Structures are given as structure tokens and as C-alpha cells.
Amino acid sequence: MDYLSSNKILIVDLNTGETSEDALDDDLVSQKIGGVGITSSLYETYKDRDPVILGTGLLTGTLFPASALSVISAKSPRTGYLTHSPFTLKAGMELKYTGFDYVVILGRSENPVFLWLHDGVADILDAAELWGKDVWNTTDLLRKSMGDDLIQTLVIGPAGEEGSDLAQVCVNYWANGDCWGFGKVLGEKNLKAVALRGMGLLEISDAEDFVDQCFEIFEAIKGSALEGKRGVEDILIALGESDAREWLAPVVHRHSACYNTPYPTNTFIYLNEDPTTLTEPAEPEPGFMITDIGALLALKKSGLSAADAGHVLRACARRGVDPAAVAEIIGKTGQKDPKAIEQSLEGLQGTVAVPQGAKFSSWVPQNPIFGDFGLSGESSLRDWWVRRQAVAYLFGIHPIFANMSPELSEEVILEMVNKGTGLDLSQETLDQVIEDICS
Amino acid sequence: MNLYHSYATINQKLAQGVELHYGEEEASVLPRDPRPLRIPRIGVYAGTGTSHSWLWFAELFDRMSFHEILFMTEDMVRDGFLESLDVFAMSGGDTIRIAEWLGQEGGRAIESFIREGGLYIGSCAGAYLPLKSSKQHLDRFNFVDIKIANLSKTRPEAKRMGRKASTNYGCDFVYHPVREDVCLRTTGKEPFTGFEYFRAPLYGGPSMVTSRDSDVLAYYDGFTEKTLFLVEESLAEETLLGKVAAARTAMGDGHLYLFGPHFEHPLFPIANHLVAAAIFWDMKKGRKNWKSLDSESILEGPAKEKLVRDIKREISNSRIVAVGLEAIPVQWIIGCKTYEPEKIRVFLEAIWKRINTLERSRSVCAQSETCEEVVVTASRVTRLLRQMKSRMDDHSDTQDLAWDLFDSLRRLAMIFLQIYFDSFGRSLDS
Known part of the structure; x- marks a missing residue:
């Protein structure tokens, strides 16, 4: 692949500590498109070796709106079959720029290690000093030891090391869409983290036209239904929580968007300081960034204040445990004291319901947000959600934003991918790939 | 005309064993001369005291396919590595520190290299180095009778970038009236033919006043929209305009080319061309063996x-x-x-x-x-x-x-x- 790609699949063998590279074949892209289309194909190839596969979409890291997504594909300890988890913020984009489109992680390391992917180089490095650290300290140590604050990390915390089914792979310091227990999978591999940084460039086939059209699509989105809305509070309101703004108001500090995403889906709250302060915070860690809307909503419904919910979410992120699962489990217990909830996270067990055959993360709300997708009927809604997520996971579109913006139609996405790659991907190919990955 | 391509062609043909003559066919970018061309062996000084500008010489030589290059430290200069070279290029940096680390022995080695027919190309600090000076360390390099025009008994008032606007030079001050692009005018003397006006960047290099022993190749002729004035514009005009920007001086059987501005800067193709022309025109006539790797x-x-x-x-x-x-x-x-x-x-x-x-x-x-x-x-x-x-x-x-x-x-x-x-x-x- 010459365009929108670094043309490399990295194979990491944790048993031997060695890495190798394969070229990303044009034919594979023509048949499987990218993202979960190709991670699913790679999973089949390597499934005897318990693979965890990181993958980018063809649009990931480009100027196409909301091109923030990369995915993790692996067999989930919670379901026993192949599932896919999104990762966004700046990490999805950064994976693309490390010089690898796909990373296949095989086997198990004898000792704790982390994977350092940078500028087309893959290093498997000792993680003895990181093992046992929580997610926040691990990211801090990785950035400090490698001298760059922009390094993006996929990290497990103590929950992953201890083999909890609720363990999550976090992004930098924050929760992520891993509702599949991939934190446990990495823990079993003795893989503490994947650190990402790259300063490469992407070639575009029809660069001028591609960039111009990206800006045009941005303009169309700016005038759409999401105009004037921001952060998790407006998403919660759209999901029917009409008092969400008032509930969050005492702690909201700012909103934050993922790479190149026209809507800030994340909200930073201050827990240890007054959020209205305009000066630099006095505390090194004044608060927390809410990235999991479902978990926040569940905690709200359990009767916690926004500040208490923030404390719980922060504890989950540091420990590397799925906050949505925690919210569901503690919701059943009726516990509302954040300190007690935090203490219960150690060794927390429980069962969380997963919709039958689900492959995409429930981190993304199940309804259209703001945008009118012309839906009617319950079964139609479920089908729409699965297809919309499949498209997002195939091409590298932020999966929450995909459910906000009808402007990013399949037709527009295909047109832009073909413009950027010089390929001729058709709607029939897309339909077939979606059917394959959802079956 | 792509000047880089022209020189790359010359070097590639020579590497293939093709006989070329100055000014003919593939070598038409050079002035005419009956001598046959040959591949120059060039030393680039990267020793203590140099800044990053020697990398510009490396870039220029790479673009033009000059590939017989030796990057040299002060030890290599002292240890006789110049003997196998045709050209020695010295770019910018801290002139006094360069002189100090080369020492008397290094000074003698460079002098002997030039006197035996070698070509010395100096820009910026590399141009200051061989000028007459009684200052400690520099007094080992009194090769040419050219005076520095940007020298003052008092430190001129800096308009900006005070630290870069002047530097102590014994009891005097060398001051740098402008930075960035300046306009230059050639005198038409060989090998600087084909272009009358061109630009090159000045980053502290000298403006010079030559004696009759030197050929003036180019004068400072004006400023550009990119010129950054570090002192009053009138003082900059007085110091630079009409003063020598590039000079050629014979010494023994060899020559020195001294450039105030960085002719080797990669964004200035005509200035780069003049560096390459100087190399072919005045490179050492005979040479000793080049040590080949096994x-x-x-x-x-x-x-x-x-x-x-x-x-x-x-x-x-x-x-x-x-x-x-x-x-x-x-x-x-x-x-x-x-x-x-x-x-x-x-x-x-x-x-x-x-x-x-x-x-x-x-x-x-x-x-x-x-x-x-x-x-x-x-x-x-x-x-x-x-x-x-x-x-x-x-x-x-x-x-x-x-x-x-x-x-x-x-x-x-x-x-x-x-x-x-x-x-x-x-x-x-x-």
C-alpha cells in the first residue's frame, strides 16, 4: 500500500523477544479494507498463538473528520470469541504514525515487557520497573524515561496484572472502550504497555483534492445538529438525562476532543480544586477526564454526585478496570460511598452482561446522538448501531462521533478513501466485509 | 538549468571513467579550459569549535554527487590526512575555538596543504580563520593579507539579538550588521561566471577589504526583504555594501576562497554552484593515494x-x-x-x-x-x-x-x- 498507509504489518513474538515485518498487500486491503476487516483476517492467520492485534483504518490519522480511531482485536475473556475495542484520544492517530498499520502480538513474554513503537522501529523492552504500577504512574514513567510528553500509551494497571476479567487497557491515563477484558489478555502476556510515537508522514494519492474535500466535509459538520453542543453533558442530555448539565456543573473544567474530531466527546472535571479557577492548578493531578459516557451515566443513575462519580472513575482508570462494569456491579449493591467503592476495586469480581454475539464495544451509546439518521423501530436501531460501528472500526472513524454525524455517510467515506488511496473500493465490498466481521 | 543535476552528471560521468573537459558538453556549467576534469577529494572540517554549518557542505556535496569526502577532526588535520586531499572546506563556528583546537600544528598542516597546491574553501568562521591577526590562537593562521571591514574599536549598539550582534576580538569587536539573505554581485572573474547577481545568507561572516594579492569574486551589493538588521541600517550599509564578500587568493601552489556569507547553504543554488565551480577550478593539481577500504x-x-x-x-x-x-x-x-x-x-x-x-x-x-x-x-x-x-x-x-x-x-x-x-x-x- 503506497497511500494512507505505512505499508507495514509488525509481528511481535513475545516468546522469542523478536519482531518481524510483512508488507501490507494491496490485495488484502481491496478484499478486507482495513481496521477490523484486516485485524479479523490477521486473527484467523495467527489464532493458534493467542494474538492481540492493533490496527488502524485507512482514514486514521488523516485530515478526514474524526479520523481518530485505531482498534484492538483479540479473543475476549468475557465472551470467549474475537471482539474489538476502540482506542482514540491521540493514541489511535499515533499508532498510524509509528510506521506500522497493524501490530500482531503473539505468545507470552517470560518477564514483564513493554512494546515501544517509534518511526518504524519496534523495541521490546524490560518493564520490571513498571510492573505493579498503576496506569497513571506507568504512563508517567514511560514518558519520563523516554523523554517525551507526547508519547501515547496503551497501558494495563494492577487489575490486568492480577488477571481480572474486568481489567481494561487504558489510553494514557484514561478509560477507553475496552469492555472485553483485554487488560487481562495483556497481563497474561506479561505485556505491561505499548508506547507509541512517530514523526512520519502519510502519502495521499490525490492529495490536493482529498484535503480540500476534508475541509468541505468539516464545514458541513460545523453547520449540523451538533452546533453549539459540547462535552459529555450534551451527550447525556441527548440520551435523555435532561438534568445532566446541572449535575456536572459543580465540577466541569473543560471539554476535550480526540484527534481531529469535530466534537469534544471528553470532559475534564476538577475534583481537588475549584474548576472555575483561571490560573494553573496548584495540584499536580487536579481532576479527571471523563471518557466513558456509559459508566458516568450508570453512576449518575446509581445516585452518585458528579464529584463522587469522578472519584470512582478516577480510581477505575488508575487501577485499569472497566468503569462501566464497575458501575454496573456496584449499582446492584447500592453502594454510594466513593472511598468504599475504590477499596472494593481490589480483587473486584462480578459478571457483566454482554449482548449475544456482540463484537463492538458498548462504550458507544446505542442511539444516534444529535444527528438524524432517519431511523424507526427497535430492530432497525440495533442493526443501524452495529453497521455504523462496523464502518467506524473499518475506516478509523471515532465511533461516538460516527453516531453523531450523518454527514459521514458510507458513500462519503468510500469516496474519500478511494481518493486518498487510489483504490476502487465499492459499496459491495464494504457490504461483504461488514457481513464477514459481524458474522 | 538544474545546477545540482549538472554537477551530479559531471561527477557521475567522471566516476564511470568518462573523460570530460571544462566547459564542454556535460561540463558546460563550468568555464572553458583545456584541462581534463577529475573527481575532487574533499575534506570537510567538523572538528571542535565548528557549528552545524559544515552539514551544509555535506548536503551540497551529496546533492551534486561529490562522494569522495572525508569528514575531519583537528586530530586528523594534524595527523596528515590533508595530504591525500584536493580540497579542504571549513565552514562556520567559533573561529577562536577552532583555531585553538587546531593549534600551531594544525595551522602548519593547513598552510602546507595549500602551499603544495591544495584548495582551501572557508566560509564565515572558515573565512575569518586565515586572515591576518595578532590575536592569540589566530596568529597561527596568518595566511592572507585581507582585512576585516566589520571590526570596530567600540561595540556598536545592537538593535536586536544582542548576543549575536557582536563579539570580542582582542581589544576590538567584530560586529555582525545583518543576518539572513543578502544580495551579492560577481565581478565576472573565473570561475565565478554565468551569474551576475545572486543571494546567500550571512550569519556572522566577514565583509572584507582585500589587497592587490587577492582577486575579488563578489561584492556585497544590497539587502533583501529577508535581511535582518542587527545594527542601524546606515551602519550596515557602510559596513557591507561595496565590500568584498568573496575573494580568491593564491598561496604557494594552492588557493584560498574566502566567503563571508554561507555559499554552501542548501537553499541557495547559485551560491552552491559557485562553491562547486571553485572546487573544480582550483582543486589540487596532483594528489597522493587515497586510502581505500578493504x-x-x-x-x-x-x-x-x-x-x-x-x-x-x-x-x-x-x-x-x-x-x-x-x-x-x-x-x-x-x-x-x-x-x-x-x-x-x-x-x-x-x-x-x-x-x-x-x-x-x-x-x-x-x-x-x-x-x-x-x-x-x-x-x-x-x-x-x-x-x-x-x-x-x-x-x-x-x-x-x-x-x-x-x-x-x-x-x-x-x-x-x-x-x-x-x-x-x-x-x-x-
């Missing part, structure tokens, strides 16, 4: 891949830290020069942009100790940069690390570029 120095297969991968790993690690440092407002003073974090990447990018070529090549030419040295030095640079970032995060001083870092970067770039030019200058493959 076949054990050629790395292929996994050994070559490992070397390139090891270098790439460390340069990537270093670049990642260096980019982050550029957001931090810090400067270091090394000798009499000011260094900013942006300079770090100038060295690293000179390596990074060439790694792909080495990755693609079937083989690489390097002695085993050189392979080890380049990787060890690259790792050292990464370690120093990470240490520097850590100290900056803690608001601690980094001056001592900066000395070590820039010295290591210089050595790293030297070793790497030597491998690069050796690999492609010897037509292994490309």
Missing part, C-alpha cells in the same frame, strides 16, 4: 540490516526528545556561540533523511570499529537528550549537558556521514 569493511545482509536498524532506533529516540525540547524556552552558550534546542535536530535530520537510502541499499561500507562507534555515540546522544529533558522538567541547569550533547551530535553526524559517503562514493550500489 572488502571486510563492506557489510551486507543481516549485519548491514542490524547496523542500519540500530542507528535508526537511536536517531528516532533522539528526534522524539529533541522535538519536545523545542517547545522549551532555553538557550546554551558554548564558547562564544549561542545554541537553541532547534539546533539539535539540524544534526539529527542530516542523519535521519539519509537512513532510508542506507536501508534500501544492498550494502554499507564501514569498518567494524566505526559501526560500533556510530551506535555507541547515537545511544549516548539519546541518553543525554533524555537526561536533559528530565532536568528541564525539574527546572535544573543543563549547561554541562549541552556541551557534551553538541559535541556528541557533531561526532555522531561525522561518523554517520562518513559511512554514508563511503558507501555511495565507492559505487557499491545505491
Whole structure:
């Protein structure tokens, strides 16, 4: 692949500590498109070796709106079959720029290690000093030891090391869409983290036209239904929580968007300081960034204040445990004291319901947000959600934003991918790939 | 006309054994002369006291396919490595520090190289170095009777960039009236033919007043929209306009070309062309043997891949830290020069942009100790940069690390570029 790609699949063998590279074949892209289309194909190839596969979409890291997504594909300890988890913020984009489109992680390391992917180089490095650290300290140590604050990390915390089914792979310091227990999978591999940084460039086939059209699509989105809305509070309101703004108001500090995403889906709250302060915070860690809307909503419904919910979410992120699962489990217990909830996270067990055959993360709300997708009927809604997520996971579109913006139609996405790659991907190919990955 | 392509063609034809003459057919970019052309062997000085501008010579030579290049330290100058060369190029830096580290022995070696027919090309600090001076260290290099016009008994008032506007020079001050692009006018003397007006950047180089012993090749003729005035414009005009920007002087059987501005800067093709023309026109007439590397120095297969991968790993690690440092407002003073974090990447990018070529090549030419040295030095640079970032995060001083870092970067770039030019200058493959 010459365009929108670094043309490399990295194979990491944790048993031997060695890495190798394969070229990303044009034919594979023509048949499987990218993202979960190709991670699913790679999973089949390597499934005897318990693979965890990181993958980018063809649009990931480009100027196409909301091109923030990369995915993790692996067999989930919670379901026993192949599932896919999104990762966004700046990490999805950064994976693309490390010089690898796909990373296949095989086997198990004898000792704790982390994977350092940078500028087309893959290093498997000792993680003895990181093992046992929580997610926040691990990211801090990785950035400090490698001298760059922009390094993006996929990290497990103590929950992953201890083999909890609720363990999550976090992004930098924050929760992520891993509702599949991939934190446990990495823990079993003795893989503490994947650190990402790259300063490469992407070639575009029809660069001028591609960039111009990206800006045009941005303009169309700016005038759409999401105009004037921001952060998790407006998403919660759209999901029917009409008092969400008032509930969050005492702690909201700012909103934050993922790479190149026209809507800030994340909200930073201050827990240890007054959020209205305009000066630099006095505390090194004044608060927390809410990235999991479902978990926040569940905690709200359990009767916690926004500040208490923030404390719980922060504890989950540091420990590397799925906050949505925690919210569901503690919701059943009726516990509302954040300190007690935090203490219960150690060794927390429980069962969380997963919709039958689900492959995409429930981190993304199940309804259209703001945008009118012309839906009617319950079964139609479920089908729409699965297809919309499949498209997002195939091409590298932020999966929450995909459910906000009808402007990013399949037709527009295909047109832009073909413009950027010089390929001729058709709607029939897309339909077939979606059917394959959802079956 | 693509000047780089013209010179690359000449060098490639010569490497293939084609006989070419000045001014004829493929060599029409040069003035006519009955002499046959041959490939010049060029030493680029990258020793202690140099700044990053010697990398511009490396860039120019790479673009024009001059591939018989030797990057030299002060020790190599003193140890007789100049004897096998036709040309010795000295770019910018801290003139006094360069002179100090070359010492009397280095001064004698350069003088003897020129007197025996060698060509010395000096720009900026490299132009100041051989001028008449009684100042300590510089007094070992009194090669040519050319006076510095930008010299003053009192320090002129700086309009901006005070530290870069002037520097002590014994009891006097050398001041730098402007920085960035200036307009130059050639006198039409060979080999500076074909272009009357051109531009080159001035970063502290001299304006000169020559005696009858020297040929004036170009004058400072005006300023541009990019010219940055460090002193009053009237003083800048008085100091530069009509003064000599480029001169050619004979010494023994050899010649010196002295350029106030950086003619070797990669954004100035006409100035680059004049450097190449000077090289072909006045390079040493005869030469001694060039030490060729034996076949054990050629790395292929996994050994070559490992070397390139090891270098790439460390340069990537270093670049990642260096980019982050550029957001931090810090400067270091090394000798009499000011260094900013942006300079770090100038060295690293000179390596990074060439790694792909080495990755693609079937083989690489390097002695085993050189392979080890380049990787060890690259790792050292990464370690120093990470240490520097850590100290900056803690608001601690980094001056001592900066000395070590820039010295290591210089050595790293030297070793790497030597491998690069050796690999492609010897037509292994490309």
C-alpha cells in the first residue's frame, strides 16, 4: 500500500523477544479494507498463538473528520470469541504514525515487557520497573524515561496484572472502550504497555483534492445538529438525562476532543480544586477526564454526585478496570460511598452482561446522538448501531462521533478513501466485509 | 538549468571513467579550459569549535554527487590526512575555538596543504580563520593579507539579538550588521561566471577589504526583504555594501576562497554552484593515494540490516526528545556561540533523511570499529537528550549537558556521514 498507509504489518513474538515485518498487500486491503476487516483476517492467520492485534483504518490519522480511531482485536475473556475495542484520544492517530498499520502480538513474554513503537522501529523492552504500577504512574514513567510528553500509551494497571476479567487497557491515563477484558489478555502476556510515537508522514494519492474535500466535509459538520453542543453533558442530555448539565456543573473544567474530531466527546472535571479557577492548578493531578459516557451515566443513575462519580472513575482508570462494569456491579449493591467503592476495586469480581454475539464495544451509546439518521423501530436501531460501528472500526472513524454525524455517510467515506488511496473500493465490498466481521 | 543535476552528471560521468573537459558538453556549467576534469577529494572540517554549518557542505556535496569526502577532526588535520586531499572546506563556528583546537600544528598542516597546491574553501568562521591577526590562537593562521571591514574599536549598539550582534576580538569587536539573505554581485572573474547577481545568507561572516594579492569574486551589493538588521541600517550599509564578500587568493601552489556569507547553504543554488565551480577550478593539481577500504569493511545482509536498524532506533529516540525540547524556552552558550534546542535536530535530520537510502541499499561500507562507534555515540546522544529533558522538567541547569550533547551530535553526524559517503562514493550500489 503506497497511500494512507505505512505499508507495514509488525509481528511481535513475545516468546522469542523478536519482531518481524510483512508488507501490507494491496490485495488484502481491496478484499478486507482495513481496521477490523484486516485485524479479523490477521486473527484467523495467527489464532493458534493467542494474538492481540492493533490496527488502524485507512482514514486514521488523516485530515478526514474524526479520523481518530485505531482498534484492538483479540479473543475476549468475557465472551470467549474475537471482539474489538476502540482506542482514540491521540493514541489511535499515533499508532498510524509509528510506521506500522497493524501490530500482531503473539505468545507470552517470560518477564514483564513493554512494546515501544517509534518511526518504524519496534523495541521490546524490560518493564520490571513498571510492573505493579498503576496506569497513571506507568504512563508517567514511560514518558519520563523516554523523554517525551507526547508519547501515547496503551497501558494495563494492577487489575490486568492480577488477571481480572474486568481489567481494561487504558489510553494514557484514561478509560477507553475496552469492555472485553483485554487488560487481562495483556497481563497474561506479561505485556505491561505499548508506547507509541512517530514523526512520519502519510502519502495521499490525490492529495490536493482529498484535503480540500476534508475541509468541505468539516464545514458541513460545523453547520449540523451538533452546533453549539459540547462535552459529555450534551451527550447525556441527548440520551435523555435532561438534568445532566446541572449535575456536572459543580465540577466541569473543560471539554476535550480526540484527534481531529469535530466534537469534544471528553470532559475534564476538577475534583481537588475549584474548576472555575483561571490560573494553573496548584495540584499536580487536579481532576479527571471523563471518557466513558456509559459508566458516568450508570453512576449518575446509581445516585452518585458528579464529584463522587469522578472519584470512582478516577480510581477505575488508575487501577485499569472497566468503569462501566464497575458501575454496573456496584449499582446492584447500592453502594454510594466513593472511598468504599475504590477499596472494593481490589480483587473486584462480578459478571457483566454482554449482548449475544456482540463484537463492538458498548462504550458507544446505542442511539444516534444529535444527528438524524432517519431511523424507526427497535430492530432497525440495533442493526443501524452495529453497521455504523462496523464502518467506524473499518475506516478509523471515532465511533461516538460516527453516531453523531450523518454527514459521514458510507458513500462519503468510500469516496474519500478511494481518493486518498487510489483504490476502487465499492459499496459491495464494504457490504461483504461488514457481513464477514459481524458474522 | 538544474545546477545540482549538472554537477551530479559531471561527477557521475567522471566516476564511470568518462573523460570530460571544462566547459564542454556535460561540463558546460563550468568555464572553458583545456584541462581534463577529475573527481575532487574533499575534506570537510567538523572538528571542535565548528557549528552545524559544515552539514551544509555535506548536503551540497551529496546533492551534486561529490562522494569522495572525508569528514575531519583537528586530530586528523594534524595527523596528515590533508595530504591525500584536493580540497579542504571549513565552514562556520567559533573561529577562536577552532583555531585553538587546531593549534600551531594544525595551522602548519593547513598552510602546507595549500602551499603544495591544495584548495582551501572557508566560509564565515572558515573565512575569518586565515586572515591576518595578532590575536592569540589566530596568529597561527596568518595566511592572507585581507582585512576585516566589520571590526570596530567600540561595540556598536545592537538593535536586536544582542548576543549575536557582536563579539570580542582582542581589544576590538567584530560586529555582525545583518543576518539572513543578502544580495551579492560577481565581478565576472573565473570561475565565478554565468551569474551576475545572486543571494546567500550571512550569519556572522566577514565583509572584507582585500589587497592587490587577492582577486575579488563578489561584492556585497544590497539587502533583501529577508535581511535582518542587527545594527542601524546606515551602519550596515557602510559596513557591507561595496565590500568584498568573496575573494580568491593564491598561496604557494594552492588557493584560498574566502566567503563571508554561507555559499554552501542548501537553499541557495547559485551560491552552491559557485562553491562547486571553485572546487573544480582550483582543486589540487596532483594528489597522493587515497586510502581505500578493504572488502571486510563492506557489510551486507543481516549485519548491514542490524547496523542500519540500530542507528535508526537511536536517531528516532533522539528526534522524539529533541522535538519536545523545542517547545522549551532555553538557550546554551558554548564558547562564544549561542545554541537553541532547534539546533539539535539540524544534526539529527542530516542523519535521519539519509537512513532510508542506507536501508534500501544492498550494502554499507564501514569498518567494524566505526559501526560500533556510530551506535555507541547515537545511544549516548539519546541518553543525554533524555537526561536533559528530565532536568528541564525539574527546572535544573543543563549547561554541562549541552556541551557534551553538541559535541556528541557533531561526532555522531561525522561518523554517520562518513559511512554514508563511503558507501555511495565507492559505487557499491545505491
